[in-house]
Each structure stands twice: as structure tokens, then as C-alpha cells.
Amino acid sequence: xxxxxxxxxxxxxxxxxxxxxxxxxxxxxxxxxxxxxxxxxxxxxxxxxxxxxxxxxxxxxxxxxxxxxxxxxxxxxxxxxxxxxxxxxxxxxxxxxxxxxxxxxxxxxxxxxxxxxxxxxxxxxxxxxxxxxxxxxxxxxxx
Amino acid sequence: xxxxxxxxxxxxxxxxxxxxxxxxxxxxxxxxxxxxxxxxxxxxxxxxxxxxxxxxxxxxxxxxxxxxxxxxxxxxxxxxxxxxxxxxxxxxxxxxxxxxxxxxxxxxxxxxxxxxxxxxxxxxxxxxxxxxxxxxxxxxxxxx
Numbered sequence: 001x002x003x004x005x006x007x008x009x010x011x012x013x014x015x016x017x018x019x020x021x022x023x024x025x026x027x028x029x030x031x032x033x034x035x036x037x038x039x040x041x042x043x044x045x046x047x048x049x050x051x052x053x054x055x056x057x058x059x060x061x062x063x064x065x066x067x068x069x070x071x072x073x074x075x076x077x078x079x080x081x082x083x084x085x086x087x088x089x090x091x092x093x094x095x096x097x098x099x100x101x102x103x104x105x106x107x108x109x110x111x112x113x114x115x116x117x118x119x120x121x122x123x124x125x126x127x128x129x130x131x132x133x134x135x136x137x138x139x140x141x142x143x
Numbered sequence: 144x145x146x147x148x149x150x151x152x153x154x155x156x157x158x159x160x161x162x163x164x165x166x167x168x169x170x171x172x173x174x175x176x177x178x179x180x181x182x183x184x185x186x187x188x189x190x191x192x193x194x195x196x197x198x199x200x201x202x203x204x205x206x207x208x209x210x211x212x213x214x215x216x217x218x219x220x221x222x223x224x225x226x227x228x229x230x231x232x233x234x235x236x237x238x239x240x241x242x243x244x245x246x247x248x249x250x251x252x253x254x255x256x257x258x259x260x261x262x263x264x265x266x267x268x269x270x271x272x273x274x275x276x277x278x279x280x281x282x283x284x285x286x287x
Contacts, residue, residue, distance in 0.1 A: 054235050056244055062264045062286040064244065092197045092279070094270045097240040099280040101199050101207055120205045122282040124268050126237045135235060136242045138266040138282040142205035 025091045028098045028125055031132045036084045039074060047071050051134050052126065058138035060119055080109040096127040103142075118142050166241070167234050169276055170269055174243050175229060177267070177278065181217055182224040182249055190214045195270060195277035203263055203285040221254040224261075239271035247283075262286040 031050060038046035048071065051057075057065040065073065073079045088103040100123040107116045117139075124136040173193060180189045191214065194200075200213040208216060227249040235242040247263040268280035 062284055095239055097270050099268055122201055122280055126240045140205050140284045
């Protein structure tokens with residue numbers, strides 16, 4: 001009896017942590033969607049909420065932008081995102097850290113130059129006060 | 144009474160500062176160790192200790208490796224690296240997450256005799272697992 005109740009507890013507990021992990025993955029996926037939408041819509045209020053103050057946002061050419069530099073560049077249309085289409089996505093949660101690997105096709109005008117880039121992106125989200133914020137992003141071009 | 148309280152506060156706050164710098168020291172050392180192992184000793188046991196179970200290891204050309212693939216890839220890598228240089232290390236810490244960015248330069252001497260200049264910007268993600276920092280993610284991007 002004791003053994004079986006322990007066993008049930010164990011199953012329930014592991015299911016609980018499994019479910020929690022899955023719901024956190026859902027939260028992060030939602031944030032990724034919000035980020036994509038805000039970049040295309042030039043929504044500085046949402047961008048400001050999603051990005052950690054000390055975020056480092058790395059591009060395929062090696063340029064790394066701060067929060068203010070990224071928001072400024074998006075709002076002025078210097079980096080003018082037309083569409084961002086994620087395909088493969090893998091989210092791993094460890095405690096308050098989420099690491100995301102994503103393949104994405106990005107269409108944008110950069111300094112009015114139209115480009116289409118197939119990229120792989122690593123995102124790092126950190127949960128602060130029950131909310132996920134982007135701490136780092138690094139994209140790399142694939143041919 | 145007031146004085147002792149101030150002293151206590153001072154001790155406490157310096158302990159926090161000390162704890163922070165201890166983490167930064169460990170992260171800096173591990174960043175160097177990782178670079179030195181990947182581009183130097185290629186020692187699997189060292190990599191085994193540095194990598195988290197679910198690490199993702201991204202190369203500059205987009206190839207993404209799991210823990211097993213990465214360790215195998217490094218130990219089977221026949222290239223020899225010279226003039227390796229790690230610079231501009233920046234650490235961003237948030238609780239048990241740390242992001243390390245740095246620049247890496249080297250000459251890759253391939254087995255066929257060709258030499259390639261490597262010039263990378265690196266992103267590392269470290270997580271604190273049972274009070275030890277482990278690598279959870281890495282993404283290299285070429286600056287050439």
C-alpha cells in the first residue's frame with residue numbers, strides 16, 4: 001500500500017513537472033510570436049516589453065545591437081522587416097532559462113535594400129518576475 | 144547598535160559583490176577552457192564536464208549539433224588551430240542564466256595543407272546546474 005501510494009505520487013509529480021515544462025514552452029512560443037509580430041508591425045511598446053534592458057541582438061553579419069539600437073533601427077525603417085517565417089523550432093527550458101533554436105526565412109529591406117535571408121537563430125529568454133524577456137539573440141546565415 | 148547594523152550591512156553587501164565576481168570568474172575561466180578545448184586539446188572528458196545534457200552547439204555555417212555530435216565532432220576534428228585569440232569577453236548575468244559574448248580569431252590549418260582565417264563572434268549560454276555553470280547553448284557567427 002505504502003509502496004503503491006509512493007509510486008502514484010511519483011507519477012503525479014513527474015507528470016506535474018512535465019506539464020509545467022510544456023506550459024512554459026507554450027509561454028515562450030507565444031513570446032516568439034509576439035516578437036515576430038512586433039518587429040514586422042514596428043510596435044515599439046511591445047518590443048520594449050519583450051526585450052530585456054541588457055539584451056544583445058546579434059545579426060547574421062555579426063552586428064550586435066542593444067535594446068535601444070534595435071528599437072531605433074526598426075522604428076526608423078533602417079531594418080524594415082516584411083515577413084518572418086519560422087519553420088523548425090526547438091525550445092528547451094531549464095529552470096528560468098529558455099533556449100530556442102529556430103530556422104527562419106526573413107524578408108526585409110536593410111537600408112532600403114531588399115533582401116531575403118535563410119537563417120538559423122538562437123534565442124535566450126529569461127523568466128523574470130513571472131515574465132519571459134529576451135536576453136540574447138544570434139542569427140547565422142545558411143546557404 | 145546602529146554601527147553594528149551598518150557593519151553587518153556592509154559585510155552582507157560585500158558578500159553579494161564577492162559572489163557575483165566569483166560567478167564571473169568561473170564563467171570567464173570556463174569560456175577560455177571551452178575555447179582552448181575545442182580549438183586545442185580536443186579533450187572529450189573536459190567537454191563532458193562543461194556541457195549541459197541538452198546543449199545545442201551552433202556553428203558559423205549554420206550546422207547545429209547535440210551534445211554527442213559536438214563531442215564526437217571535436218575529438219574527430221583533424222584541423223590544427225594556431226594564433227588563437229579570445230577577446231572582448233562580455234558577461235550578462237540574470238540569476239542562474241549567463242550570456243557570454245566574445246570575439247574569436249584563429250588560423251585553421253586543415254589536413255590538406257590549406258589555411259583559413261577564422262574571425263568569429265560567439266554567443267554562449269550558461270546555466271547554473273547544482274551550483275556549477277554548464278553550457279546550454281553556443282552560436283558562432285563569422286565576421287568575414
